[in-house]
Amino acid sequence: MTSNPEWDETFDVVVVGSGGGGMTAAWTAARAGASVLLVEAGGAYGGTTAYSGGGIWFPGNTVLRAAGHDDADEARDYFHAVVGDRTPRTLQDTFLATGPALVDRLLEDDAFAFEPFAWPDYFGSVPGAAVERQIRALPLDPAELGPLAEQLRPPLKVDRAGAAPADTLIGGQALIGRFLLALGRLDTAELRLDAACTELVVEDGRVVGLVAGERRVRATRGVVLASGGFEHNAAMREQHGVPGAVSGAMGPASNRGLAIQAGIDIGAATDLMDQAWWAPGIAHPDGTTSFSLWFTGGIFVDADGERFVNESLPYDRLGRDVIDAQRSGRVGERYWMVHDDRDGALPPVRSTTLPLAPAEEYVAAGLWHTADTVAELAAAIGVPADALEATVARFNEHAAAGHDPDFGRGDEPYDRSFAGGGSPLVPIEKGPFHAVAFGLSDLGTKGGLVTDEHARVLRPDGTVIAGLYAAGNSMAAVTGTTYPGGGNPIAASMVFGHLAVLDALGSGASR
Incomplete structure (x- = not known):
């Protein structure tokens, strides 16, 4: 923890991580006219989302309703039954309620387009389970991204095994590609690769910035940690008793938990640290x-x-x-x-x-x-x-x-x-x-920093660490020890990345 550093640069919001949650946070800030810096520890944008099928579990959203699937009430009952009381009900209800509204906001930007994606829920015998609650981004021609296409993390089989890339972006590739397309049109957004967050800066109990790469960056409104889990950090896995090994981890190699540890270092509470997908x-x-x-x-x-x-x-x-x-x-x-x-x-x-x-x-x-x-x-x-x-x-x-x-x-x-x-x-x-x-x-660890329903990071005594937010696998998962359905991880990451910025900019429900 560093106090009163000499700042290299200043932004309204700084987002750590470029998966679905980080991209949503950066997009939310830039769409609101706030200056935002997104920093990514790896050499390409997209995080684990770019490796994924790109499903997003948002029951009751506009795209599903248009296709005749409007079962938000049944989905809520199903989700509560599967997750139980392992996570706060307010956190669960906020996730469920915010997803459809977020889809509406995204569709206001013509960079985004979605389609229904049929995929059965993962507890099919629980009342309320269904087979059509996901959406996914429509395929995208990488040529539309221009130079940014070269900075999009390729699919896993391309990234790790050298397979030939496809001509069209689909699944998680398409989702991240569409965020890059949208952010490239917003003047107040800046993206930066090879800039791991190793330290959070606190003044008078409030997070006011961070150290990313070799630069000290001030965040006047808030820092959002959405940089994935720690599945590629063998020491952290051992410390927290995560079964398996790095050799079985499917997330990007840059998912080492550095931002989670930075939060722990300033007193953040954690939960679910022995859990993964x-x-x-x-x-x-x-x-x-x-x-x-x-x-x-x-x-x-x-x-x-x-x-x-x-x-x-x-x-x-x-x-x-x-x-x-x-x-x-x-x-x-x-x-x-x-x-x-x-x-x-x-x-x-x-x-x-x-x-x-x-x-x-x-x-x-x-x-x-x-x-x-x-x-x-x-x-x-x-x-x-x-x-x-x-x-x-x-x-x-x-x-x-x-x-x-x-x-x-x-x-x-x-x-x-x-x-x-x-x-x-x-x-x-x-x-x-x-x-x-x-x-x-x-597919990544799911334990991380404890947050409230506004994505604000909490201390062990339940008080808020002002200026600090978390989403995605950097946040203790809203689903607790369960995985209710495909698309839950990306959906929750996007929701809480979005809510974090709304709160930081003063338009969230906690203000």
């Missing part, structure tokens, strides 16, 4: 695991050769079941997906996020095994042969009956979403038989 991850020869979904077959087995989970669960719920199994000793760092040869030796996984390496590399690393019989496969992966044979036989009986009484696979809409609405129970009967190693992955 979890997922199963296929294991790669380089030691990493990558977020995987869209399973068209296979079962997961533990060290005893028995199933331990509904393999078609939404990824966060599945990841949490994996963590529970790891804590109980049923599985270790790795566990196995067993499948048959109906589609060949490749895993029945349509989305591994990152491209697969050549198959022989997985075999050489001991991550993929093939055998003529289930018993021989069991020996290869070190589980009891009789148990694995019994597990496969029982699962095949369930597949034939079209019902899984053990784990309920196929009972909820999400379970069936990758099976064309049909049963996801695919028998394991055509040899040779295969086993694929999986581990734990995450």
